[in-house]
Amino acid sequence: MDATDLDPDPLRQLQAWMAAARDAGQPLPEAMCVATSSPDAEPSARMVLLRGVDSGLVFFTDYGSPKAADIEATGRAAAVLHWMLPVQRQVRVTGAAARVAAIESDRYWATRPVGSRRSALASHQSEVVASRAELQARVDELARLPDDDPALARPDRWGGFRITPDTVELWEAGAFRLHDRIRFRRAGAGWTAERLSP
Ligand SMILES: Cc1cc2nc3c(=O)[nH]c(=O)nc-3n(C[C@H](O)[C@H](O)[C@H](O)COP(=O)(O)O)c2cc1C
Numbered sequence: 001m002d003a004t005d006l007d008p009d010p011l012r013q014l015q016a017w018m019a020a021a022r023d024a025g026q027p028l029p030e031a032m033c034v035a036t037s038s039p040d041a042e043p044s045a046r047m048v049l050l051r052g053v054d055s056g057l058v059f060f061t062d063y064g065s066p067k068a069a070d071i072e073a074t075g076r077a078a079a080v081l082h083w084m085l086p087v088q089r090q091v092r093v094t095g096a097a098a099r100v101a102a103i104e105s106d107r108y109w110a111t112r113p114v115g116s117r118r119s120a121l122a123s124h125q126s127e128v129v130a131s132r133a134e135l136q137a138r139v140d141e142l143a144r145l146p147d148d149d150p151a152l153a154r155p156d157r158w159g160g161f162r163i164t165p166d167t168v169e170l171w172e173a174g175a176f177r178l179h180d181r182i183r184f185r186r187a188g189a190g191w192t193a194e195r196l197s198p
Contacts, residue, residue, distance in 0.1 A: 001172045001180035003193040010168035010184040010191060014091050015053050017083070017170075024085035034059065034163070035078040036070035036097075044070070050081065051108060056164035057093060058100060060108055062125035064157045071097045077163045088173035095165035105159030118142040120158050121151075174198065 007013040021029035028049075035045040046067060052058035057079055061068060071077055077097035082090045109117065122138035129135055145151055168191075169183045179198035184191040 001170075001182065003182050003195070006170060006182060006193070008191060008193075010091075010170060010193075011053055011055075011057075011165070013170060014057075014081075014168070017089055017091065018050075018053075018081070021083035021085055021089070026083045026085040029081075029083055031081070032057070032059065033080045034067065035080075036067050037074055037076070038070050039073045050079075051160070054162075056095065056162040058104070058160050058162045060105065060158070060160045062120070062123070062158055063099070064127075065125040068161070071161055077161070079163055090169075090171040092167075092169040092171070093163060093165040094167045095163050097161050097163045100160035100162050102159065106154055108160060109154035109158070114147045114152065117152055117154075121155060124157075169196070 007016065018029050030050040031047055032050040033045050034048050035043060037043050044066065048059040048061065050057055051060055063072075075096055075098065076094070078092070078094045080090060080092045082088075112120075118139050121142055122135055123129075142152065166186050167183060169181060172180045174180055177198060181196040181198055182193050183196050184193050
């Protein structure tokens, strides 16, 4: 792999690699680890689903969650994706992170199965809950409502974040661990690419 083989826009290359992974049968190619830091530098990481790639990487979550608190406080996040198919590849990004527009969250919320909407409404992510039965009771309560009931609308506390990368590293496995790594850094409206040692 060489920078000249890659799309000059690393986000388009990310989309191409994710599509190739999906076509090759990679389970859950959109699985992405997002790392954040608290203001006092406590790091944490967790998997999310990458739901869109445009000017950045978009995922959806509970705005009351610890990851959201980190992002709101620092305005930064890092993310990594990894696939084994069709070949072993990794994409790492670092960048600014911010809420997407409310309309984007509304649109995505509308595509979610009603069961997933009920679950999000019943759950205040990462808060301690006494039992699974308590959660289920909240879901069952919501299940009594018609699917278009206003109570099943997107709550303000749920929505998307966009990580707008300032670096994107594309990694591809090489023989005898002489891997290829090309790091893109934003340069004006475009990107510069440089090769990193494996
Ligand atoms: C494969 C996978 C995908 C996940 N996708 C999401 C997601 O898109 N959004 C989300 O909020 N949590 C998702 N989760 C759950 C998170 O990993 C995590 O448990 C939750 O968001 C709470 O994180 P926090 O306490 O650090 O905020 C996913 C977990 C796995 C294993």
